[in-house]
Amino acid sequence: xxxxxxxxxxxxxxxxxxxxxxxxxxxxxxxxxxxxxxxxxxxxxxxxxxxxxxxxxxxxxxxxxxxxxxxxxxxxxxxxxxxxxxxxxxxxxxxxxxxxxxxxxxxxxxxxxxxxxxxxxxxxxxxxxxxxxxxxxxxxxxxxxxxxxxxxxxxxxxxxxxxxxxxxxxxxxxxxxxxxxxxxxxxxxxxxxxxxxxxxxxxxxxxxxxxxxxxxxxxxxxxxxxxxxxxxxxxxxxxxxxxxxxxxxxxxxxxxxxxxxxxx
Amino acid sequence: xxxxxxxxxxxxxxxxxxxxxxxxxxxxxxxxxxxxxxxxxxxxxxxxxxxxxxxxxxxxxxxxxxxxxxxxxxxxxxxxxxxxxxxxxxxxxxxxxxxxxxxxxxxxxxxxxxxxxxxxxxxxxxxxxxxxxxxxxxxxxxxxxxxxxxxxxxxxxxxxxxxxxxxxxxxxxxxxxxxxxxxxxxxxxxxxxxxxxxxxxxxxxxxxxxxxxxxxxxxxxxxxxxxxxxxxxxxxxxxxxxxxxxxxxxxxxxxxxxxxxxxx
DNA sequence: GCGTCGCGTTTGTCAGGACAAACGCTTGAC
DNA sequence: GTCAAGCGTTTGTCCTGACAAACGCGACGC
Numbered sequence: 097x098x099x100x101x102x103x104x105x106x107x108x109x110x111x112x113x114x115x116x117x118x119x120x121x122x123x124x125x126x127x128x129x130x131x132x133x134x135x136x137x138x139x140x141x142x143x144x145x146x147x148x149x150x151x152x153x154x155x156x157x158x159x160x161x162x163x164x165x166x167x168x169x170x171x172x173x174x175x176x177x178x179x180x181x182x183x184x185x186x187x188x189x190x191x192x193x194x195x196x197x198x199x200x201x202x203x204x205x206x207x208x209x210x211x212x213x214x215x216x217x218x219x220x221x222x223x224x225x226x227x228x229x230x231x232x233x234x235x236x237x238x239x240x241x242x243x244x245x246x247x248x249x250x251x252x253x254x255x256x257x258x259x260x261x262x263x264x265x266x267x268x269x270x271x272x273x274x275x276x277x278x279x280x281x282x283x284x285x286x287x288x289x290x291x292x293x294x295x296x297x298x299x300x301x302x303x304x305x306x307x308x309x310x311x312x313x314x315x316x317x318x319x320x321x322x323x324x325x326x327x328x329x330x331x332x333x334x335x336x337x338x339x340x341x342x343x344x345x346x347x348x349x350x351x352x353x354x355x356x357x358x359x360x
Numbered sequence: 361x362x363x364x365x366x367x368x369x370x371x372x373x374x375x376x377x378x379x380x381x382x383x384x385x386x387x388x389x390x391x392x393x394x395x396x397x398x399x400x401x402x403x404x405x406x407x408x409x410x411x412x413x414x415x416x417x418x419x420x421x422x423x424x425x426x427x428x429x430x431x432x433x434x435x436x437x438x439x440x441x442x443x444x445x446x447x448x449x450x451x452x453x454x455x456x457x458x459x460x461x462x463x464x465x466x467x468x469x470x471x472x473x474x475x476x477x478x479x480x481x482x483x484x485x486x487x488x489x490x491x492x493x494x495x496x497x498x499x500x501x502x503x504x505x506x507x508x509x510x511x512x513x514x515x516x517x518x519x520x521x522x523x524x525x526x527x528x529x530x531x532x533x534x535x536x537x538x539x540x541x542x543x544x545x546x547x548x549x550x551x552x553x554x555x556x557x558x559x560x561x562x563x564x565x566x567x568x569x570x571x572x573x574x575x576x577x578x579x580x581x582x583x584x585x586x587x588x589x590x591x592x593x594x595x596x597x598x599x600x601x602x603x604x605x606x607x608x609x610x611x612x613x614x615x616x617x618x619x620x621x622x623x624x
Numbered sequence: 625g626c627g628t629c630g631c632g633t634t635t636g637t638c639a640g641g642a643c644a645a646a647c648g649c650t651t652g653a654c
Numbered sequence: 655g656t657c658a659a660g661c662g663t664t665t666g667t668c669c670t671g672a673c674a675a676a677c678g679c680g681a682c683g684c
Contacts, residue, residue, distance in 0.1 A: 127645095155633075155634055155635080156634080156635070157634085171635090185634095185635065185636090186634085186635080187633095187634060187635045187636070188632095188633060188634050188635070189633090189634070190633090190634065190635080191634090191635080
């Protein structure tokens with residue numbers, strides 16, 4: 097490989113080890129931000145293997161010149177991919193694609209969406225919807241006064257006709273109207289989004305315990321069978337608590353998978 | 361509140377509702393980046409309640425002028441806090457502190473560090489360290505050939521004299537020297553970091569199952585007792601797999617807590 | 625042979641400016 | 655009274671330019 101200079105420095109972005117440069121371009125007439133267009137194209141290239149793991153991205157200045165962009169814009173695009181864990185920057189070396197299967201971090205997802213994405217055809221049976229006075233635990237989680245009225249929803253989530261999870265949710269009053277037909281047609285999070293609530297973050301606790309007799313009956317397990325438990329408090333973007341969920345999953349049918357990144 | 365203009369627009373950063381501005385300053389002689397200094401001060405103010413939830417941060421231009429910084433630098437500082445979920449930006453409104461208890465996202469942490477941080481005084485007993493041929497499952501996780509030699513470590517982790525978890529780790533050969541005295545004095549991740557390995561990300565799966573007879577004996581539970589299980593594949597920053605762990609936790613003694621953020 | 629120095633490369637940080645888009649409030653018309 | 659338009663505010667995006675710090679490699683001296 098004859099190169100003019102001395103050291104073997106980073107070559108431009110090439111497709112899978114060849115010297116053919118990756119086709120990258122941005123559309124300035126599009127309302128999509130330029131940095132976002134570039135980030136999407138790079139991410140697609142990584143996912144499709146056109147940018148091999150370990151491949152160097154070529155320096156930011158050249159990349160910017162090639163695309164007719166400024167360096168900050170290119171940096172912003174790369175930064176979003178670094179934040180996702182797809183790439184690593186190294187001063188004096190360059191930016192390279194991280195080796196191997198790095199999946200996306202777990203999103204704030206609903207079980208319904210998870211199952212649907214896995215092609216499992218989720219179904220929901222509403223067991224109860226009612227309004228009741230908040231217990232101490234529920235009041236603390238929702239940030240309301242103990243004894244004040246809150247909504248309770250109990251649902252059984254199944255996939256392929258087999259029960260997967262028992263879902264108990266408490267909600268502060270007046271946020272969403274909980275109609276049984278809506279709850280059985282889709283997930284709770286979709287209903288909230290449809291009601292104009294912007295979900296922001298959630299605090300989860302995942303543990304395990306033995307099934308009670310009632311849980312066993314609902315989930316078609318024996319009493320004492322191991323269950324995976326999840327408690328979640330969800331906040332919207334103004335910091336309000338919008339939901340407190342206490343869910344139990346059949347251990348044989350469900351596990352939480354997620355990706356952790358070290359914050360640099 | 362007499363203001364010159366018409367609408368009640370964002371006031372400057374004030375301490376807890378008063379009109380006393382927050383003391384913010386940067387040290388240009390410090391090697392710490394300016395944006396980082398500012399981010400730290402703002403984060404500390406939020407944590408100490410000097411910046412109340414919902415408080416507006418005042419517009420970026422004024423803030424930059426007050427600190428003698430440029431707007432991009434101020435934006436970079438704020439952006440890190442937005443990424444952490446501490447603040448929310450809204451165009452035409454301003455940046456405000458998110459309400460209430462938003463904790464940090466779960467870091468790629470070791471059980472040892474978790475317990476130590478919780479003041480639990482962890483102790484480790486090494487049950488086995490050996491080298492063995494990789495099974496199909498282990499080989500797939502570590503990315504080595506089936507049957508090639510890999511290290512295996514089995515440890516019992518206790519807190520306050522009571523067993524908490526049974527830890528089985530497989531490691532590719534030649535990465536770290538696994539001496540029993542080191543393993544009992546600290547956690548595996550610390551040993552890796554000390555060996556010059558930069559941890560980058562991990563893929564985890566959390567589930568539940570019933571304890572086997574052997575697990576029951578080790579953890580002082582009965583066979584069939586519910587256990588929390590965690591499998592983890594850890595990568596360093598070059599994408600190498602550095603560890604594959606299969607851990608079981610006593611359900612009564614441990615749960616995973618973490619914070620999820622919605623990616624905008 | 626081997627370690628050290630220097631140099632070029634590349635990313636990290638920071639400045640200052642400009643225009644566009646979203647938001648909330650006020651004003652005005654009906 | 656109610657709804658629409660207008661306007662100022664604030665963040666979002668993008669540009670150009672500059673210097674500093676870390677890294678890897680070759681060249682040099684021993």
